[in-house]
Structures are given as structure tokens and as C-alpha cells.
Amino acid sequence: MSALVTYRFPKGADPQKLGNKLAVGQTAGSWSERWEHRTSSFQAHLAEVVSTATSADGHPTATVSFPTADLEGDLGSLLTLIFGKFSMAGPIKVLRIELPEEFGRKPKFGMNGLRQQLGVPDRPLLMAIFKPALGLSAQEHGEILTEVGLAGIDLVKDDEIMADLASAPTRDRLAAGLRALDTIEAKTGKRPLYAVNCTGGGGAVVDRARALQDAGANALLLNGLTYGWHTVEQVCDAVEIPVLLHPALAGALCGAPDHGFSYATLLGTLAAHSGVDAVLYPAHYGSMPFDPAQEAAIRDALRARGVAPVPSAGIHPGVVPRALADYGTQVVLNAGTGIMDHPSGPAAGVRAFYEALDVHARGEAFDPAQLPEGPLKRALALWGSP
Amino acid sequence: MSALVTYRFPKGADPQKLGNKLAVGQTAGSWSERWEHRTSSFQAHLAEVVSTATSADGHPTATVSFPTADLEGDLGSLLTLIFGKFSMAGPIKVLRIELPEEFGRKPKFGMNGLRQQLGVPDRPLLMAIFKPALGLSAQEHGEILTEVGLAGIDLVKDDEIMADLASAPTRDRLAAGLRALDTIEAKTGKRPLYAVNCTGGGGAVVDRARALQDAGANALLLNGLTYGWHTVEQVCDAVEIPVLLHPALAGALCGAPDHGFSYATLLGTLAAHSGVDAVLYPAHYGSMPFDPAQEAAIRDALRARGVAPVPSAGIHPGVVPRALADYGTQVVLNAGTGIMDHPSGPAAGVRAFYEALDVHARGEAFDPAQLPEGPLKRALALWGSP
Numbered sequence: 123m124s125a126l127v128t129y130r131f132p133k134g135a136d137p138q139k140l141g142n143k144l145a146v147g148q149t150a151g152s153w154s155e156r157w158e159h160r161t162s163s164f165q166a167h168l169a170e171v172v173s174t175a176t177s178a179d180g181h182p183t184a185t186v187s188f189p190t191a192d193l194e195g196d197l198g199s200l201l202t203l204i205f206g207k208f209s210m211a212g213p214i215k216v217l218r219i220e221l222p223e224e225f226g227r228k229p230k231f232g233m234n235g236l237r238q239q240l241g242v243p244d245r246p247l248l249m250a251i252f253k254p255a256l257g258l259s260a261q262e263h264g265e266i267l268t269e270v271g272l273a274g275i276d277l278v279k280d281d282e283i284m285a286d287l288a289s290a291p292t293r294d295r296l297a298a299g300l301r302a303l304d305t306i307e308a309k310t311g312k313r314p315l316y317a318v319n320c321t322g323g324g325g326a327v328v329d330r331a332r333a334l335q336d337a338g339a340n341a342l343l344l345n346g347l348t349y350g351w352h353t354v355e356q357v358c359d360a361v362e363i364p365v366l367l368h369p370a371l372a373g374a375l376c377g378a379p380d381h382g383f384s385y386a387t388l389l390g391t392l393a394a395h396s397g398v399d400a401v402l403y404p405a406h407y408g409s410m411p412f413d414p415a416q417e418a419a420i421r422d423a424l425r426a427r428g429v430a431p432v433p434s435a436g437i438h439p440g441v442v443p444r445a446l447a448d449y450g451t452q453v454v455l456n457a458g459t460g461i462m463d464h465p466s467g468p469a470a471g472v473r474a475f476y477e478a479l480d481v482h483a484r485g486e487a488f489d490p491a492q493l494p495e496g497p498l499k500r501a502l503a504l505w506g507s508p
Numbered sequence: 509m510s511a512l513v514t515y516r517f518p519k520g521a522d523p524q525k526l527g528n529k530l531a532v533g534q535t536a537g538s539w540s541e542r543w544e545h546r547t548s549s550f551q552a553h554l555a556e557v558v559s560t561a562t563s564a565d566g567h568p569t570a571t572v573s574f575p576t577a578d579l580e581g582d583l584g585s586l587l588t589l590i591f592g593k594f595s596m597a598g599p600i601k602v603l604r605i606e607l608p609e610e611f612g613r614k615p616k617f618g619m620n621g622l623r624q625q626l627g628v629p630d631r632p633l634l635m636a637i638f639k640p641a642l643g644l645s646a647q648e649h650g651e652i653l654t655e656v657g658l659a660g661i662d663l664v665k666d667d668e669i670m671a672d673l674a675s676a677p678t679r680d681r682l683a684a685g686l687r688a689l690d691t692i693e694a695k696t697g698k699r700p701l702y703a704v705n706c707t708g709g710g711g712a713v714v715d716r717a718r719a720l721q722d723a724g725a726n727a728l729l730l731n732g733l734t735y736g737w738h739t740v741e742q743v744c745d746a747v748e749i750p751v752l753l754h755p756a757l758a759g760a761l762c763g764a765p766d767h768g769f770s771y772a773t774l775l776g777t778l779a780a781h782s783g784v785d786a787v788l789y790p791a792h793y794g795s796m797p798f799d800p801a802q803e804a805a806i807r808d809a810l811r812a813r814g815v816a817p818v819p820s821a822g823i824h825p826g827v828v829p830r831a832l833a834d835y836g837t838q839v840v841l842n843a844g845t846g847i848m849d850h851p852s853g854p855a856a857g858v859r860a861f862y863e864a865l866d867v868h869a870r871g872e873a874f875d876p877a878q879l880p881e882g883p884l885k886r887a888l889a890l891w892g893s894p
Contacts, residue, residue, distance in 0.1 A: 148669060151641035154849060157648075163675060164643035192642060194671040196709020201734035203669050206756030207821075210763060210796050227710075255537035256578060257550035283534060283589050285580040289549060323582020324613075324741035324783075325714070348587035350736005355710035370592030377596060378764030397710075410596050435593075463540060 124187045125225070126172065127204045128218040131182045132380070141171035141184030144208050149192055166191050183217060195225060197351035197392055205383075213380035219391045226395030227355060231364040232428035233452055235399060239315060239340070239364070240276050246451050247276040248475050249432065250468065251458035255281035260290045264298030266468060270461065271306035271314045273472035277454065279343045280319035282368040292318060292330065293337070300338050317341040317366045320357065331357045339363060344398070347371040347388075351396055358397030366432070367398040385416040390423025400430035400454060407444060407508055408436015414448075421449065432456050439471070439498055440507030442478035443488055465500050474501040510573045511611070512558065513590045514604040517568045518766070523560040527570030530594050531555035535578055552577050569603060581611060583737035583778055591769075599766035605777045612781030613741060617750040618814035619838055621785060625701060625726070625750070626662050632837050633662040634861050635818065636854065637844035641667035646676045650684030652854060656847065657692035657700050659858035663840065665729045666705035668754040678704060678716065679723070686724050703727040703752045706743065717743045725749060730784070733757040733774075737782060744783030752818070753784040771802040776809025786816035786840060793830060793894055794822015800834075807835065818842050825857070825884055826893035828864035829874055851886050860887040 131140050150164045157164070169188045177183050192203055205216055229235070237243060250270045252263055267278050278299075286292040299316045307313040320331050320342045327349055331342055341364045346354040348371045358365050369389055376385040383392075385403065393401045401424055404410040406417050421431045431453055433445065438460030445455055457471070464471030474497035481488065481498065488507040493499040517526050536550045543550070555574045563569050578589055591602055615621070623629060636656045638649055653664050664685075672678040685702045693699040706717050706728045713735055717728055727750045732740040734757045744751050755775055762771040769778075771789065779787045787810055790796040792803050807817045817839055819831065824846030831841055843857070850857030860883035867874065867884065874893040879885040 149641065150643050151639055151667060151669075151844075154640075156853075157640060157644070160643055160648075163645075164640060167642035167673075167675065191673065191675065192669070192671070194673070194707055194709065196707075196712075198709065198713070198731065198735040198739075199671045199707050202671075202707075202731045202754075202756045205760060206668055206731065206734065206754075209757050209759030210755070210790055210798075211759065212797055213763070214759075216760075253537055254540075254543060254550060255535065256553035257536050257546055258543070259549075262546075281537065282592055283537075283578070285578070285585045285588075287553075287577065287580070289553065289577065321580055321582075321585050321588075323580065323584065323738065324745045325738075326582070327584070327738055328711070345584065345588045345592065348592065348736075349584035349738035350734075352709065352711075352713055352735035352739040353584075359710045368588075368592075369596070370588045371595050373595030373597065373600075374591060374602075374768040375760050377599070378767035381764035381767070382760040404596055411598055412596075458537075467542075 123190045123222050125190070125193060125200065125204065125222070126185055126187055126220040127216060128183055128185045130177050130215040130217045131184070132213050133181055135182050137174040137182035137184040138171055141174065141186055145169035145171055145186045148203060148206065148208055149188070177217065190222065196355060197226060197396060201351070215380055216383045216387055218384065219387050221391065221395055227358055227397030228427055229397065229399040229429050230358070230362065231399040233430040234428065236315070236364060236430055236454070241312065242276060244451055245479055246446070246449070247454040248472065249277035249279060249454050249456040250275050250461045250472065251279055251456065252281055252284070253458050253462040255283050256287070256289070258290060260294035260298045263290065263295050264302045267299055267302040267316060268305055270468050270472050271302060272309060273469035274310070274476060275314050275472050277315040277317060277341065279317035279366060282319060282343065282345050282370050284319050285321040292321070296334060296337055296339055313340070315341040315364065317343040319343045327353055328356045328360055331361050335361045335363050341366060343368055345370045346396065346398065347375065351392065354396045354398060364399040365397070366400045366402065367393055367396070369403050386419030386423060390420040394423050394427040394429050398429065400432050402432040402434045402456060404435045405433035405437060407441045410435050425452065430454050438505040439474040439478040439501040440488060440505050442475065443482050444508055446482060460505070464497065465504055466497060470497040470500070473497040509576045509608050511576070511579060511586065511590065511608070512571055512573050512606040513602060514569055514571045516563050516601040516603045517570070518599050519567055521568050523568035523570040524557060527557035527560065527572055531557055531572045534589060534592065534594055535574070563603065576608065582741060583612060583782060601766055602769045602773055604770065605773050607777065607781055613744060613783030614813055615783065615785040615815050616744070616748065617785040619816040620814065622701070622750060622816055622840070627698060628662060630837055631865055632832070632835070633840040634858065635663035635665060635840050635842040636661050636847045636858065637665055637842065638667055639844050639848040641669050642673070642675070644676060646680035646684045649676065649681050650688045653685055653688040653702060654691055656854050656858050657688060658695060659855035660696070660862060661700050661858050663701040663703060663727065665703035665752060668705060668729065668731050668756050670705050671707040678707070682720060682723055682725055699726070701727040701750065703729040705729045713739055714742045714746055717747050721747045721749050727752060729754055731756045732782065732784065733761065737778065740782045740784060750785040751783070752786045752788065753779055753782070755789050772805030772809060776806040780810050780813040780815050784815065786818050788818040788820045788842060790821045791819035791823060793827045796821050811838065816840050824891040825860040825864040825887040826874060826891050828861065829868050830894060832868060846891070850883065851890055852883060856883040856886070859883040
């Protein structure tokens, strides 16, 4: 049993040689005759190159196997081991990580758990983001939540940059949100999930996660990459409500061609072993430059452990046919402006999405000329259908 | 009062335009007429471009000012705000961050505190790393510690990849280390600092930090970047012993030319506001490709808050003259193989360093032909003097 890591090296490099250097340097390190009597102990810790290949873009790669004897079972120690010092050794990128099934954490809810919480057995789940991001009061957040909730939204999340700010403290946002959820539930029978952004320094994130749950929060949003994987593990261990991972900062770790991680490794594999229930990431439909192959690999890595994929950015009602082709129904579609900036308001944005799902289910074309007057037609007039 | 962040954009980009987009997109986000009555509230949160320039390598840059109304005072929320979504928006690199003096944490010990703990008022401090990294028993770690301690070492640290492994559990390493420290103190009157690598998943890092302190540890090593900044803050808040930050994973965040952070921002500015007492980073003397200007900027950012700079990698006795020219005496020189692989053994490695400091203090040349037989001469024969 071991962790398999595939590294991409510069063109012209000898992958066997570099892989060996990395395998030794990241485990036993420098040997000397003095420790010859410990050879068998070193061997048990030594990583080794199990294969070399060429990447799709023509770079040499090596897959290195790290013994589980070197691993402590958490993401922090894993990253130190596989890409600590060597991340600084030049243009080396981690393309892929394969972890043992039992490594790390699994989601407590995941895609199926979210469906159960919401009582939505089959169609894609729909999530909205509060916009504008900063500047609204807690009460205004509650008003927006009521509006999209009465229109049938499944999940609403804070914007990720909304911290515990004086203009809309987290506790106040939750209180206003809970009042909104009560109203929605009383009128529709369904209680959406409101993912409160869980923030704070020096341990406060974890304490706040518990406090928010105790105060009635039914989901949390977590900027796991800016706080760190260890905090993600802590928060997931601390609460029994769904935790949604936001990808803020992922570009600093994955955006470069020759450094860091592939997006699929970070937001797919590592996230899937962190304990979170859903992972947001840029869809390739929007303005963010994102590789469809990486998006698909994220989706598959998350699904392999039951975690809900949440393609985000550039999601609006017109995207529904493409998103269903790419994802099927086992997905959370997450829209910010694609709901909030609907010309008839956020509730119409939600209705436009459900209308889009219906139209698509009936196999009809997304042609504004053929659609009846209503939210979808107005959405398509504004945003089109890619 | 605000946080100032300088972003580097692709050549040919309009820094004012991109800076504005970033300033709005990362704070208020999308506005609409509906919220016109909240304009003054949005304005209070809105970031703005305060200047544009051209970087040394000819790229357009913009410096954006983020109001403290958007900040929660910790590094996690800061990173979400200044480089969350926009880290994924293309080749944008954070060159520089300027934080208010009161933002974040300060070291409890820092360079001066380390000196006080060790009773070494003036010369550079000297740190050794256990090598080989994995495969030795806890008792063998204790033997090495005794050896370098009796030779006068100031600090010894675990290798960063040494987790809580069955072959040498953390608790056992500490116990063996404490026996070694007792022996050293009894014979020399000086008790070195032994920085135990503090690891563990899902909150265990923080619990272990406290437990190690309670069990007598007098310093901790922390892979802060693989666990995350929030964990760094937690550990620094939890203990009253020096915390040394290891840069494992820094290359994934800083190594790329057009993405992520400059090393000086991550290992200098952010680390200086995290609460740690000392920060390790690659020296440009060694085999790691490291820019001397970035190294100098890290040093200066750390010193500005009293944090000890610890240039590492490629440090051996022959480097002493160059290191003193670059750092003066307010530095911790950290050597792994540069001590452990000395041809006469680790104790001779330590003595070679002190001999080097003496020779340099007397203004004598590092010429093997002029040196007496002894540890320094043998070190120079093996490693040279760059």
C-alpha cells in the first residue's frame, strides 16, 4: 500500500534520474556509511520510481511510490512528504496523486446526503450566491435568501470574501438567514441549505464552525485553501452539517503550467480525501480560463468518493443543456450573477433555471424564438446559451 | 488604514484596467440599481488602485488598497480577499503585500528571544538537521543530538518529513531528545533548543503542540504551508516555546514566474505576521535555484518584525564568510549535510562552523593552505568556500 504521485518535469529532463533524486531526497535523504547497519530501516521508508512516461503536452513524467510507512494519514504530512522541499527545486508539477482508499477522510453527506437533506432525489441541485459580495446588511442577506428560497432554490451560500465584518457580522447573517429559512419552510415545506461562510484566525474557524452549527446553521462554506488542509480536516471533524469547499487561492497553487499541482489533483483528489461534502471550482463555461479536461478530472475524482461537484462561475440558465451533457444530474449548479442579475430579479433567476431544466427534459430547443414569455426567455436574451 | 497589494500582470496588459477589475471583483463584486441606496456601504468596502508601475522584468503592475473594513485580521481571510477568485483568472502574481503594523501576530521570541533562551548574545546562531531524514530510531536521533550538542550546537531540528512514524514516534524522539539535552546541559552548562517536528491531521497538530510543550519540548518545527496559515496561527497561540516555520510546499506557491506569490511575500511578509519566531528558506548558496534579491527581501521582511531569518540548504562551514556578508550576525545558519556529513562526523561539522566564525572574525582568509589541520580545513577540502 502506498501513495502514487506523478510528477511532470521540464522537457529534455531524464525522468528516471530526477524521479530517483526526488524519491530519495524526499524520504531517507542523505545516507552515509555510518548508518549502514540501518539499511533495512531506510529501505522501508524509501520511495521509488515505478514508471516513467511522457505527458500529453510532451513533458517527461515519473510516477513515484511513497510507502505508507512515511505517511501519517492526513493531507498536511502527505504534502510535506511528496512536494515539500522539491516544490522549490525547479519547474516540477504534480500531475496526479493516487491515494489508498482508506487514506484521509470521506464526506459525511456528499452528493447523496445533500439530496436527502433537501428531499430532492434526482434533478441537479441549484445553488445561489449572495451578490453584491460586500456592502449589504445581514437583514438584506435575509431578504435575498427569502426571495430565492420562495422561488425554490436548494442551496444559498455567502460570497467567499464575506468574513465576519462589522457591516454584516456572521452571527447576524446567520440569524437573518434562519428567519428566512423558517419563512421559506413555512410557505413551501422545504428548507434550503444556507452555507454560512465560516472564517476567523488562530483557531476561530473551528470554534466558529461548532458555534454556527449550535446556533442552527445547516451548512458551512469554507475557504479551505487559504486556511489550509489541516483546518479543513478540523472543521469536517467538528461538525455534523455539510461543508462546502471554496477554491479561493487555487490558482496560486495550480494556475502555472510548470509548477504546483494540476487543478484535478488539488480540487479533485486532495479535496475528496479532506472530508468536505461538496467542492466548488471554475466551470469552463465562464470567463475564467479553465481546461475542460481538468474540470472533468475534478468531477470524476470527487464522485469517486461521493463528494458533490459544484461547477461555478459562468453558470446561468442558458448553460443548463451543456452542463447536463457534461455532468448529468449528479451535480450542484452554482450561480451568482446568473441568478442575482436576472433582469426580473433573483426569484426570476431561480425560476429560469427550473424552466431550463424542464425545457431540456422535454428535449426542446433553447431557442428564444420558440420559448414562451417568461424567466428563461429573458435570461437567454441577456446571457445566451453557449 | 489598509492592506496594499502589488500585482504583476502579463506584458501588454493595462494595469489600471485589470487592477480596477480586481479591486471591484474581489470586494463589492457586481452591483445593480436595486442596491443604489447602499452605495455608501459599498464604497466603504471597495478596494482601489492606488498606483501602477512596471516591474524590474518589464511587466505592468498595479498596487491595490484593500480597506481594513474587509479584513478580519488573520492570514486566511486576507488571502481569500486579495487573491481568492483572482488567483484563477490568469497569469497574475502577487509581488508584494504591505500590512498594517497591528495586523496579525508578532513572534513571542524571535531572534532576540532565541538568543536569550540560548545565552548567546552576539554571534550567528547555529542549527543542525538530523540526517538521514527517515529510517533512524528515536534513540539514534538522541545520540546525534548528544554529539552535536556537546560540540556546542545552538539548535537542532527534525527533518521536516519526519512525521509521527512507527519507526521513530514523535513522543519517543522527544523523550530521547530530552535525555540528550539533559546530558549536554550537565556537561556544558548550555541547553540547546531541539525543534521537534509537530505533525498530525484534523486538529492533532495543535493538540500535539501543547502536548509536546507539556512534555518538555523547548521548540517546535512546523510545516506551516502544508497545514495552512490558520494552523500556524493556532500553534503559535497555543504554546509558549519558539516555533520555527519550515517552507515545505513554498515552491508550489512561489516558484512559477507568472503565478502565485513572490517568495518574499510568502516567506517574508506573511510569515512575519503569522506569529512564528523563525523562518527557514532556501539560501542562494546551495543547489536550490533561488534569487538573491528574494532572499534579501525575505530577510528584511522578517527582521522588520523581529523574526529570525534562517537561510538553509547549501549551508556548510565554507559558506560562513559569504553568509556573514549577506546577513551580519543576526541570523540562524542551518546546516543538514553541512554538519552531518563532515568527514570526521557531526561534532567535527559543528566545530568547523565555530572555527570558521573565529577565522572570519580574525579577518583571515579561507585558504586551506593557510589553515591549521582540523575540522574547518577538512570541511573546506570537501565543500570548498564559494
